Amino acid sequence: MTTRRAWKLPSAGSLDRLALVTEDLPPPGAGEARVRVEAIGLNFADIFAGLGLYSATPSGAFIPGLECAGVVEALGPSRAGSEAAGTAVAPGDRVMVLTRFGGYATALNVDTRYLVPLPPRWTMADGAAYLVPALTAWYGLIHLGALAHGQVVLIHSAAGGVGLRALAMAQATGARVIGTVGHGDKLPLLEARGLARAQVVVREPSRFGAQLDAALAAVGAARFDLVFDALAGPFFLPSLTRLAPEGRHVLYGAADFMPSGARTNWMRLAWQYLRRPRLDPMKLIDQNRSVLGFNLIWLFERADRLPAAAAAALALSPAPSHIGARFPFEAVPQAMRALQGGRTTGKVVVEV
Ligand SMILES: NC(=O)c1ccc[n+]([C@@H]2O[C@H](COP(=O)([O-])OP(=O)(O)OC[C@H]3O[C@@H](n4cnc5c(N)ncnc54)[C@H](OP(=O)(O)O)[C@@H]3O)[C@@H](O)[C@H]2O)c1
CATH class of the missing domain: 3.90.180.10 (Medium-chain alcohol dehydrogenases, catalytic domain)
Structure with missing residues (x-):
């Protein structure tokens, strides 16, 4: 003892x-x-x-x-x-x-x-x-998202724990990256990681779609091949509707729902939940788009798969x-x- x-x-x-x-x-x-x-x-x-x-x-x-x-x-x-x-x-x-x-x-x-x-x-x-950010980024971007060289990926909260790891893995894959952040004071960090100012969107809900279009133009693209999204909320549909045919929207969190205090304001949360983005699955067929979701807890329960996943993450992004x-x-x-x-x-x- x-x-x-x-x-x-x-x-x-x-x-x-x-x-x-x-x-x-x-x-x-x-x-x-x-x-x-x-x-x-x-x-x-x-x-x-x-x-x-x-x-x-x-x-x-x-x-x-x-x-x-x-x-x-x-x-x-x-x-x-x-x-x-x-x-x-x-x-x-x-x-x-x-x-x-x-x-x-x-x-x-x-x-x-x-x-x-x-x-x-x-x-x-x-x-x-x-481990947690690296397994999350590897599983979402590479395993589910099938990110490939030259593709265009949108990484929300790109300056966060998972976000920076996703950025490093996308860069190692040779993808073109657009990142979003909630505050401009996170810009210098992303610029130091190789993103030009025009590749980073400081999110404004009222004109988020136009912001994405400008960032896409800056990397010479019209659409995303992959969206890596742990925000949900008002940023979901503008990102999803800019997916190219064969595009994947990987949803792995809902940071937009985070309460600001030590307790949850259930009324506010219920209101946010009722207004959560909805999508018509039939449209996904016509548009050749996919929405994928995952929770790392699932991988945790598959302990047999963890060594290979950790090794793949470390091989792709060893820093x-x-x-x-x-x-x-x-x-x-x-x-x-x-x-x-x-x-x-x-x-x-x-x-x-
Ligand atoms: N599915 C899974 O298995 C899995 C595993 C790990 C993490 N996640 C999810 O991935 C996301 C990132 O996780 P992390 O641990 O690396 O955190 P993090 O990104 O380092 O920090 C959270 C970030 O969320 C953004 N955000 C957006 N709305 C927010 C709000 N209302 N209140 C506070 N922050 C808000 C902020 O960045 P910006 O404002 O710059 O965007 C904040 O810095 C989280 O949503 C987490 O739940 C999911």
Whole structure:
């Protein structure tokens, strides 16, 4: 038995109830490793989960957090039966960790199938900031989206954690990229990543379609081959209607629905939900367009597919993530509020 500190919610619903607790952590079970956590990567889904807006959120008390990095401290007994053996690790190994909640802690027991060795020379913060955005971008852009050299891709929230990784993967594929951001102060970062000013749209709902047309003209195209969209809301239809024949609109989130406070305003959310974009599936046939959706939790449940997906992401985009903000472990609530506010760039990382 060891003790750990963890940020825990008594139940989903209000971020204000997040509390730092000290508790016992039992020894790792069969097929598990105990990892001493040194850095935690925050994800937008952590906020949705805390507010009770994420379908996979556990009922009752839970520790948020989907990814972290640390050092293997102890191993449980080997897994019985014919299941996959998991990643071969030994005490002292530095690892990146995927976890279905539980990451906001100074130590955790994790199934070794969800461990990926930390690449040489990467810091713990680099490791905590890589897996979720990289798997999301790889799965959405490459596996589902079939992005190819020369194609035109629209990446919403291009300066965010997933967005910057998607940008790097699209550039590595040889695609032409148009990015969108919510605020002009994110422009210099994208320009430093190789996007010309005309390739970045600072979204304005009232003239978003015209903004997309101008950006398309700037890259010498009339339509998108792929839209990579975690916004939904008023930006969905203007993007979808600019898809070329054979175009794919990959929808993987709904950031536009993010409440601004520590609790959800259910009236406002219901109003947004009623006004959510609708589409006629019959038109997709005539127009030769596809709309695809995914949730990484599905891939998490397919642990057998994770090593190949992580290896493909690392092969295509091997550089560490841009870390836009760092917080100490004691400041997890402030880190969450910063991410929720929509003004962060790259990954928000908490260091233990
Ligand atoms: N389906 C999956 O499996 C999966 C996996 C990982 C992430 N996601 C989704 O991917 C998106 C990006 O995730 P991330 O963790 O990398 O976050 P992120 O992009 O680093 O941060 C979220 C961004 O959302 C944008 N945004 C748009 N409307 C917003 C609002 N009303 N309030 C706050 N922010 C708003 C902001 O950027 P701009 O204003 O510049 O656009 C903000 O910076 C999220 O929607 C997340 O839920 C889905």
